Amino acid sequence: MKISYNWLKNYVKTEHSPERLSEILTDTGLEVEGLEKVEIIKGGLEGVVIGQVTSCVPHEGADRLNVTSVNIGEDEEVQIVCGAPNVAAGQKVVVATVGTTLFPNPDEPFKIKKAKIRGVESFGMICAEDELGMGVSHDGILVLPEDAKIGQKAADYFNLADDYRIEIGLTPNRSDALGHLGVARDIVAYNKVHKVEKSSLLLPDISAYEVFESGEKVKIEVQSPDDCTRYMGCVISNLKVKPSPDWLKNYLLTIGLTPINNVVDVTNFVMHELGTPLHAFDLSKVGEKIVVKHAEEGEKFMTLDNVERTMSDQDLMITNGIKNLAIAGVFGGANSGVNNETSSIFLEAAYFNPISVRKTAKRHGMNTDASFRYERGVDICMIPFAMKRAATLIAKLAEGNISHEPIPFYPKRVEPNEVMFSYSRCNQLIGNDIDVEKVGEILNALDIQILQNNGDQVKLKIPTYRVDVTREADVIEEVLRIYGFNNIELPQKWNISLSDQNLRSEEMKLNTIADLLVSQGYFEMMNNSLTSSNLIDDHGGEAFSNDNSVKMLNPLSLDLDVMRQSLIFQGLSTVAHNKNRQNSDLGLFEFGKIYQKFNGEFHENKRLSIFLTGVKDPEQWNSNQEEVSFFTLKGIVTAILDRLGLDGMASMKGLKKSILEDGMQLYVQKDKIGEIGWTSTKMNKSLGLKQRVYIADLDWDMILSLGNRNKVLFKPLPKTFAMRRDFSLLLDKAVTFQEIEEVARKTDRKLLKEVNLFDVYEGDKLPEGKKSYAVSFYFQDEEKTLKDDQIDKVMENIRMQLEGQLKAELRS
Numbered sequence: 111m112k113i114s115y116n117w118l119k120n121y122v123k124t125e126h127s128p129e130r131l132s133e134i135l136t137d138t139g140l141e142v143e144g145l146e147k148v149e150i151i152k153g154g155l156e157g158v159v160i161g162q163v164t165s166c167v168p169h170e171g172a173d174r175l176n177v178t179s180v181n182i183g184e185d186e187e188v189q190i191v192c193g194a195p196n197v198a199a200g201q202k203v204v205v206a207t208v209g210t211t212l213f214p215n216p217d218e219p220f221k222i223k224k225a226k227i228r229g230v231e232s233f234g235m236i237c238a239e240d241e242l243g244m245g246v247s248h249d250g251i252l253v254l255p256e257d258a259k260i261g262q263k264a265a266d267y268f269n270l271a272d273d274y275r276i277e278i279g280l281t282p283n284r285s286d287a288l289g290h291l292g293v294a295r296d297i298v299a300y301n302k303v304h305k306v307e308k309s310s311l312l313l314p315d316i317s318a319y320e321v322f323e324s325g326e327k328v329k330i331e332v333q334s335p336d337d338c339t340r341y342m343g344c345v346i347s348n349l350k351v352k353p354s355p356d357w358l359k360n361y362l363l364t365i366g367l368t369p370i371n372n373v374v375d376v377t378n379f380v381m382h383e384l385g386t387p388l389h390a391f392d393l394s395k396v397g398e399k400i401v402v403k404h405a406e407e408g409e410k411f412m413t414l415d416n417v418e419r420t421m422s423d424q425d426l427m428i429t430n431g432i433k434n435l436a437i438a439g440v441f442g443g444a445n446s447g448v449n450n451e452t453s454s455i456f457l458e459a460a461y462f463n464p465i466s467v468r469k470t471a472k473r474h475g476m477n478t479d480a481s482f483r484y485e486r487g488v489d490i491c492m493i494p495f496a497m498k499r500a501a502t503l504i505a506k507l508a509e510g511n512i513s514h515e516p517i518p519f520y521p522k523r524v525e526p527n528e529v530m531f532s533y534s535r536c537n538q539l540i541g542n543d544i545d546v547e548k549v550g551e552i553l554n555a556l557d558i559q560i561l562q563n564n565g566d567q568v569k570l571k572i573p574t575y576r577v578d579v580t581r582e583a584d585v586i587e588e589v590l591r592i593y594g595f596n597n598i599e600l601p602q603k604w605n606i607s608l609s610d611q612n613l614r615s616e617e618m619k620l621n622t623i624a625d626l627l628v629s630q631g632y633f634e635m636m637n638n639s640l641t642s643s644n645l646i647d648d649h650g651g652e653a654f655s656n657d658n659s660v661k662m663l664n665p666l667s668l669d670l671d672v673m674r675q676s677l678i679f680q681g682l683s684t685v686a687h688n689k690n691r692q693n694s695d696l697g698l699f700e701f702g703k704i705y706q707k708f709n710g711e712f713h714e715n716k717r718l719s720i721f722l723t724g725v726k727d728p729e730q731w732n733s734n735q736e737e738v739s740f741f742t743l744k745g746i747v748t749a750i751l752d753r754l755g756l757d758g759m760a761s762m763k764g765l766k767k768s769i770l771e772d773g774m775q776l777y778v779q780k781d782k783i784g785e786i787g788w789t790s791t792k793m794n795k796s797l798g799l800k801q802r803v804y805i806a807d808l809d810w811d812m813i814l815s816l817g818n819r820n821k822v823l824f825k826p827l828p829k830t831f832a833m834r835r836d837f838s839l840l841l842d843k844a845v846t847f848q849e850i851e852e853v854a855r856k857t858d859r860k861l862l863k864e865v866n867l868f869d870v871y872e873g874d875k876l877p878e879g880k881k882s883y884a885v886s887f888y889f890q891d892e893e894k895t896l897k898d899d900q901i902d903k904v905m906e907n908i909r910m911q912l913e914g915q916l917k918a919e920l921r922s
Contacts, residue, residue: 183261289385349510695724
């Protein structure tokens, strides 16, 4: 929510600086996330002056261009080639001199240079409204009144005073602060309670509201009263659509809105002033009546952004009984809006059901200023005032007449909420003793009336603009935020409940592994649990199906329509994001949940994912740039299992139904704990990657459930030496080292301590389908020194078993 400091001071007279005002708003719960000094027009129109066209003749080399002489003050005349159709001698105009930088769009600066156009030199530019960043009109140059002073700076002429933009991080419950008046209420309440300065709320002036009966009336028919609780409209006739005055433009520009015309600008102004959305229809498109009803299923409707939308029968529409004019509370229609030819309008102010508006806005992927307010709940009692405020301003600025009193539809009056409130309960929840008188002062400052006073218990009447205050706890929160969170004293005694160590063991294990990974140069990442179902369709393969996806009933966007079934897709996207920013050597990890649905039941599973790509070590003069590999990743996974007491218990099997292209499944005994490997080149390219990424996808819940399978016991260091023997084996290519190790350990369980693969050879010197493994075996007896004949006997048994089970042959 963006607030203009200058605009805000129309409703509360304050001497607070913008910085101090930001502190007050933050203390009262309207957290200020940004304070920015703004130029009403970017660049401040530096180098732009008022000039007068002294001559204008057609360009000899171009039919649509004119060569003008323009007096820009101090007896200086410049020649400017101008293509505007309305340029003429004698006009007072706005001139951008050579060297000036204009911002037609805030992020697209345009510098004025000396130019030669079709052979004629041009020293500047006569500007249109949109070229100055003051509006959207490009029909011709901006022509000023006769009293404009030649040579005057344009910034002074247009009164471009500096302002401050206050950006508030508004929470969804504070719909009352969706207008400048609502923000001013909190400032007034704070000033009254803390007595920092005398102030009162200044309501906008509608004393000039006057009706000129003309007979032009529009009947109102509401066929869906549950979704349209209150509707009001009036006709303003004989008006002139034209640019808004500078004061109105400046306010809108400060909060980031582009002025359009005097009618539309007033509706936007009042919405940001009072928090009540309004809409103006061209009366010629409305006809004799307005009908509020639901759309027909599947019918088409063209909105203001020239997008044709397919409507649902759940969408509430504003119609003339035959044609749709607008999506109620969300967006206007392309064919019913106000334009330069409009001479009469129908002005609408209404209260639409927040749930209905939100569902419609999300269904069509729209988020407008109007829907943003309706979704959170506007003040139903402010509608008549907003109608009169807007009608008065439009009649004044567009020189029109209000043709009749607003026609209302309000069959069931909404009464203010009443809440029972206890002073003692208030102090109990706040944790501080606040005087009853002080609480009463705060309630009065917040326009909360005390209807009945029964000592500690009182009945309160809540103003209708506070739609979020419905319970005693809500009132206590209101008291606390005005009293001041910083004014609550810290207790001198703290009570802490000590929990059993085992209750925190899961968190401790997670932190232990996170610390391990970080110490090895890995960075933790956190991705959104929402993702796109298209990723499953494109890359899920046999591993994942959207039939098992947990779908969002009301997705924020098409890219966030399901809960994630895997951490891998978003992890790869994060790697690509870093890679595109020249960060190619990465070690990333994430602890996160995945969500799936099987047979109508929902399941959550916590996973640990690790991503590794690039080179092992930073570039140094004395080290080689060695690429990471599958074995690098295997090493860190082994270190994790070792740290968790599962060392020596993991085994590997081939992949089955995995989104990894190649790799291995990890098991601890009979329990699968995850997979390690890499994804396909095709998947990587689709996610923006050109290099291989090694991935570990571990089932963290399963790993935790296994616990410390290895019991760590003390034993003295062995007093004897270990002995090593090597075999050079000729094997079938299908034989794995794991199979060799298993055979060896089954052959001898007492003396064999370690089996290691230290060389692999595959080449044309070997028979087809064969490979050579060099394997070392370490033996040790902790009580006595081993003799050669003992080891020779064991090695011969191992050789025989390898030969019999794996068809291994010793190489000479």
